[in-house]
Amino acid sequence: MDFKNSIYYRVGKASDLSGNDRLLYRILEIIPGFLAWITIISIFIFSFFLPFFSAIFIILFDIYWILKTFYLSIYLRQNWKKTKHNISVDWKEKLSNLKYDRIYHMILLPFYNESWEIVEKSISSLLDCEYDKNKFIVVLAGEERNKNHALEIKQKAEKMFLGKFGHIFFTLHPRGIAGEMPGKGSNIAYAAEEARREVLDKNSIKYEDVLVSAYDIDTVSYPQYFECLTWNFLTAEEPLRSSFQPVPVFNNNIWQSPAISRVVAFSATFWQMIQQERGDRLATFSSHSVCFKTLYEIGYWQKNMVSEDSRIFWNSFLAYDGGYKVIPLSYPVSMDANLAPTFWQTLKNIYKQQRRWAWGVENGPYVLFGFIKNKKIPAKKKAKFTFILLEGFWSLSTNPLIIFFLGWLPVMLGGRDFNRTVLSYNLPYITKTLMTISMMGLFLCAIISMSFMPKAPSGYGKFKKITMIAQWILIPITIIIFGAIPALDAQTRLMLGKYMGFWVTPKHRKE
Amino acid sequence: MIIIKRKLKLIILTAVFLTVSPIIILYATGDILGNGWSLLKTGGIYVAEAPAGSNIYLNNKLKDTTSFFNRNIFIKGLRKGKYEVLVKKEGYNLWTKALTVSDSLVSDANVFMLPEKVELREIYKYILSSGTPTSTITKNKNPEYLDVLSLFTKKTPTIKTTSLSIDFKNNLGTKHSPIMDGKIGLWSEGGKIFSAWFGSNDLAPKYFCMINDCKKTILVTNLIDEPLRINFLPEYSGVAVIALNDKIFAIQIEQNPEKVAQTIYKGNNPDFRVSDGALYIKDGGFIAEVVL
Numbered sequence: 075m076d077f078k079n080s081i082y083y084r085v086g087k088a089s090d091l092s093g094n095d096r097l098l099y100r101i102l103e104i105i106p107g108f109l110a111w112i113t114i115i116s117i118f119i120f121s122f123f124l125p126f127f128s129a130i131f132i133i134l135f136d137i138y139w140i141l142k143t144f145y146l147s148i149y150l151r152q153n154w155k156k157t158k159h160n161i162s163v164d165w166k167e168k169l170s171n172l173k174y175d176r177i178y179h180m181i182l183l184p185f186y187n188e189s190w191e192i193v194e195k196s197i198s199s200l201l202d203c204e205y206d207k208n209k210f211i212v213v214l215a216g217e218e219r220n221k222n223h224a225l226e227i228k229q230k231a232e233k234m235f236l237g238k239f240g241h242i243f244f245t246l247h248p249r250g251i252a253g254e255m256p257g258k259g260s261n262i263a264y265a266a267e268e269a270r271r272e273v274l275d276k277n278s279i280k281y282e283d284v285l286v287s288a289y290d291i292d293t294v295s296y297p298q299y300f301e302c303l304t305w306n307f308l309t310a311e312e313p314l315r316s317s318f319q320p321v322p323v324f325n326n327n328i329w330q331s332p333a334i335s336r337v338v339a340f341s342a343t344f345w346q347m348i349q350q351e352r353g354d355r356l357a358t359f360s361s362h363s364v365c366f367k368t369l370y371e372i373g374y375w376q377k378n379m380v381s382e383d384s385r386i387f388w389n390s391f392l393a394y395d396g397g398y399k400v401i402p403l404s405y406p407v408s409m410d411a412n413l414a415p416t417f418w419q420t421l422k423n424i425y426k427q428q429r430r431w432a433w434g435v436e437n438g439p440y441v442l443f444g445f446i447k448n449k450k451i452p453a454k455k456k457a458k459f460t461f462i463l464l465e466g467f468w469s470l471s472t473n474p475l476i477i478f479f480l481g482w483l484p485v486m487l488g489g490r491d492f493n494r495t496v497l498s499y500n501l502p503y504i505t506k507t508l509m510t511i512s513m514m515g516l517f518l519c520a521i522i523s524m525s526f527m528p529k530a531p532s533g534y535g536k537f538k539k540i541t542m543i544a545q546w547i548l549i550p551i552t553i554i555i556f557g558a559i560p561a562l563d564a565q566t567r568l569m570l571g572k573y574m575g576f577w578v579t580p581k582h583r584k585e
Numbered sequence: 586m587i588i589i590k591r592k593l594k595l596i597i598l599t600a601v602f603l604t605v606s607p608i609i610i611l612y613a614t615g616d617i618l619g620n621g622w623s624l625l626k627t628g629g630i631y632v633a634e635a636p637a638g639s640n641i642y643l644n645n646k647l648k649d650t651t652s653f654f655n656r657n658i659f660i661k662g663l664r665k666g667k668y669e670v671l672v673k674k675e676g677y678n679l680w681t682k683a684l685t686v687s688d689s690l691v692s693d694a695n696v697f698m699l700p701e702k703v704e705l706r707e708i709y710k711y712i713l714s715s716g717t718p719t720s721t722i723t724k725n726k727n728p729e730y731l732d733v734l735s736l737f738t739k740k741t742p743t744i745k746t747t748s749l750s751i752d753f754k755n756n757l758g759t760k761h762s763p764i765m766d767g768k769i770g771l772w773s774e775g776g777k778i779f780s781a782w783f784g785s786n787d788l789a790p791k792y793f794c795m796i797n798d799c800k801k802t803i804l805v806t807n808l809i810d811e812p813l814r815i816n817f818l819p820e821y822s823g824v825a826v827i828a829l830n831d832k833i834f835a836i837q838i839e840q841n842p843e844k845v846a847q848t849i850y851k852g853n854n855p856d857f858r859v860s861d862g863a864l865y866i867k868d869g870g871f872i873a874e875v876v877l
Contacts, residue, residue, distance in 0.1 A: 133613055137606050141598045148594065352591070489787050490799065496615030496629050499659055499691050504613055 077448040078372065078393040085440060086255070086378035087573055098446070100571070102439035106467040107569025110562055113472045117480045118487070125488030129501045132481045136508040139477050147515045149351035150344055154522045156404040157321055157347065165301030166204060172308045178240070178284045179300050180211040180269060180366060184261045185291040186578050187220050190230050192292055192410075195326075197235055199408075205300035208240040211273050211284070215265035218249040219256060241273050251377075257576025259382025262288050263374035270370065282314065284366035288375070288383070293361045294326055294408040302405045303363055310401055315394055317387055318363040319356060320403045321346055323526050324411040329534050331411040331420070333545040338424050338556045339411035340523045341549075342431075350402035355462050357437075358387040358400055361407050380576050381434040388437050391459075392444040396451035406526070414580060427579045429560035435467050435568055471561035474553040477512075481505045509550075516546040615689050617662060626688035629661045635672050635680075635696040642671040659691075672696050678847050685795075693791045697824055697837045699847045704876035705866070708733055730872060736858040737867050756814040766817040769838075771825055773815055776808040778825060780838045792823045792839045803840045813854070819862045820877040826857060826864065833857050833866055849875060 077083060085091060088100040120128035181200060185193055193214070200210060214231055216224025228244045235242055245265040254260040266286060274284060285307055303318055310316050324339035331339070349356045358364075360383055372393050375382040390398040412427055414420040441463060445456040482505070485498055492498050520543045527542065567574055611617070611624070619625040632641050637653040641660070649658045663686045672680040677698045684692040711724040760779070763770030768784040781802040782789045789799050805825055818824040823838045826849065833855050836846040852868040859865075864875040 129613070130610060133609060134606055137602060137609060141602055145594060145598050354588070490789075490794070494690050496627070496661065496689050496691055497613050499629060499631060500613040500615070500661070503659070504609065 082447050084376055099439055099443050102442045104569045106435050106438050107565035109468050110471040110565050117483055121483035121487040125484035125492040129484040129497050133504055135476055136505055140508055140512045143512045143515050146348050147518055149348045153347040153351045153404055160405045165298040165305055169301050169305050174304050174308055176283045177304050178209045178211055178279055180284050180286045182213045182215055182262045182265055182288045183291055184215040184258050186217050187223055188291045190227060193227055196291055196294055199294040201238060202297055203295050203300055204297050210239040211241040212239045213243045213265050213269045215245045215261050217247050243269055243273055254377040255576060259375040260377035263377050266374050281367035281370050285363050286366050286369055287363040289361045290409060292326060292410040296406055302403055306401055306403055314365055314368050315398050317358045317400045318403055319358055319400050320405050320407045322360045322409050323406045324409045325526055325528055326408050326410045327413050328411050329531055331413045332417055333541055334548055334552060335412045335420055335424055337545050337548045337552045350404050353402045356400040356402055357384045359383055379436055380574055384434050384437055388441050392448055396455045424556050425560055428556045429564050432561040432564035433574050435565050438463050438467055471558055471565050474558040478550050478554055516549060520546050627662045627664055628686040628688055629659060629663055629691045630684055631691050632658045632694045632696060636674050636698055639672050639674040644669050670694050676700055680845055682843055697845055703849050705873040706876055707873045733865050733872050736860050764816055771815055773812055776811050778805040778815060780805050790823060795840045800840055805838050806836055816859045819859055819864055828855060828857055830854055
């Protein structure tokens with residue numbers, strides 16, 4: 075059976091299925107949260123009843139963490155060098171050896187209630203790109219839920235940008251379509267289909283000649299991004315079986331954002347950079363690109379779930395029986411770090427955004443269920459991705475807690491007999507020492523983050539620059555409060571069947 | 586090629602993990618390599634609460650010095666046996682204790698060191714005050730003196746009731762109505778000073794235990810005569826203060842028979858009171874606060 079045409083292909087949650095399928099999917103939804111909670115509860119139980127073994131586990135885990143940090147920092151450094159190199163490369167020159175003038179770029183810019191200033195900056199950055207603007211199909215995708223605002227943006231965009239691109243096209247995603255969840259996925263899926271009918275078909279543009287970039291509304295392109303993307307597309311082994319992933323750098327408003335927001339934003343960037351070096355385990359995230367032909371074949375983004383950005387990869391992976399991959403571009407696009415009018419609101423927004431990203435756990439049951447149903451995917455591939463996914467969810471929600479918090483439990487709960495042992499006295503010292511060693515990687519983070527900083531606006535002096543380096547001491551806090559806890563929150567919600575809706579990250583910029 | 590490189594990195598790091606982990610685990614559990622690669626178990630001594638700048642000696646060998654940030658010293662890798670711990674700091678009484686170290690276990694030593702000359706802040710009966718330059722100096726009664734004096738004139742000392750709601754009715758407590766500090770009780774019976782732990786066994790302070798043997802009631806000291814007054818020394822945990830006919834002294838509450846006692850004040854029938862975390866002494870008309 076062709077998986078793409080099966081009822082399983084567009085499953086959003088267990089209740090979309092029935093009978094045994096529904097039960098199986100529900101069990102798969104429970105697994106990530108169950109693994110996280112069983113780990114945390116086990117540490118408590120073992121710390122109380124078998125503190126010696128719990129302490130040994132924690133020390134082994136600390137060593138594993140250091141080596142993992144070291145291992146990942148190698149990739150971070152590699153990708154940093156590669157990204158810096160790619161920024162300096164003249165992609166136009168590289169492209170000149172290829173026949174590329176047939177390639178169009180469709181840029182989807184979905185918005186809901188973001189201000190004109192944000193939309194305008196994003197579109198203006200496209201104008202600053204060096205690629206032939208006549209080959210740009212800019213799609214501004216508004217929501218009927220906020221119709222007046224959408225029309226206002228359309229009016230302003232027409233006034234300012236009409237005639238400056240090959241095509242600039244507006245869509246208004248209707249509200250209340252049955253089976254859809256309001257959010258980016260349903261909006262851009264609608265926008266892409268509208269653009270196909272109204273722009274591609276009417277202008278006889280071949281689908282295989284169009285590269286679609288699904289942006290966020292705050293995504294700002296670097297000048298040669300589209301040359302880089304085109305080159306990677308044209309030189310890919312299987313361009314129609316590939317998505318293309320830039321490095322999302324959340325630095326548009328980085329100077330104005332508070333330290334916690336900056337650390338969380340750069341942490342996300344660094345994780346993506348690390349993943350770029352491990353392309354075989356890379357899934358699409360946030361702004362990404364794909365050929366329209368592929369997109370059309372797989373039926374666009376899924377409309378009944380939240381994390382459409384990574385789901386589109388898994389849709390394709392399952393639709394093409396495992397014969398699909400993400401090509402890392404190691405080339406940045408800029409986006410906004412979390413920033414709200416008040417510090418407290420910023421913190422709340424960071425938490426909500428992190429939880430929404432962690433809600434990517436909803437892809438876990440979808441993929442595992444797809445692996446069970448799609449017999450054409452090689453077993454080795456299934457095993458590999460099952461491990462990658464489960465290990466990824468588990469480590470996100472539990473590892474920081476084990477490292478920075480649960481490591482002290484055997485001493486606290488182990489009782490008198492344990493607390494008189496040499497191990498009990500050594501545990502805090504060893505844990506502290508191993509943690510300190512693992513923090514060495516923060517120097518690398520500080521150096522790399524500085525290299526991605528845009529020019530400081532006037533009024534931002536030396537003190538601000540010092541805080542840009544000193545901010546990294548916040549990592550133990552951010553990794554728990556804005557890493558493990560929102561991930562555990564998301565996984566617990568999925569485990570309990572309390573499904574999340576799409577939360578639009580408010581965009582705010584201070585002057 | 587990239588995959589091979591990645592696998593190589595993983596293999597190297599796995600090898601590092603497998604090599605380093607046993608070493609760190611053995612270090613953590615106190616096992617060391619002996620002759621012929623045999624594993625030897627060791628224990629340790631934990632010296633806690635030594636004043637900053639104290640030298641810690643073990644069997645007369647200097648092991649470490651405490652600092653402002655680290656007043657606790659953990660001496661590891663000790664073979665089982667008896668060790669003499671000596672803590673020295675200039676201007677302070679010596680603190681010494683014999684401790685037994687067992688395999689894989691740690692013996693605790695809570696240091697209690699008072700300055701050789703305990704500082705007293707005399708509370709004067711009168712304070713002098715003057716108004717304008719032409720006015721005469723007048724003597725006024727010192728309100729602090731009166732407050733502290735009132736502590737000594739009250740018949741029943743005011744000690745807050747404990748979670749056990751036991752009030753003591755005299756200066757020495759009794760077995761059934763001890764002087765309480767949290768869940769620790771203190772009383773005297775014919776010159777024998779006892780301390781008891783009224784909490785759960787697992788939460789008993791370490792000084793109620795020797796190795797794994799924890800007692801609910803321990804003998805703090807055995808005096809020839811009944812003391813005049815006993816109480817807990819403020820600012821220190823597990824230290825009793827005792828008034829005798831000729832002095833006031835402090836002694837550590839310990840199951841260990843070797844107790845460390847240090848004199849606070851010498852005088853003629855001196856008395857003391859503990860109030861709001863301060864220790865006041867009275868010797869005739871002389872009243873002072875002990876600077877702890």
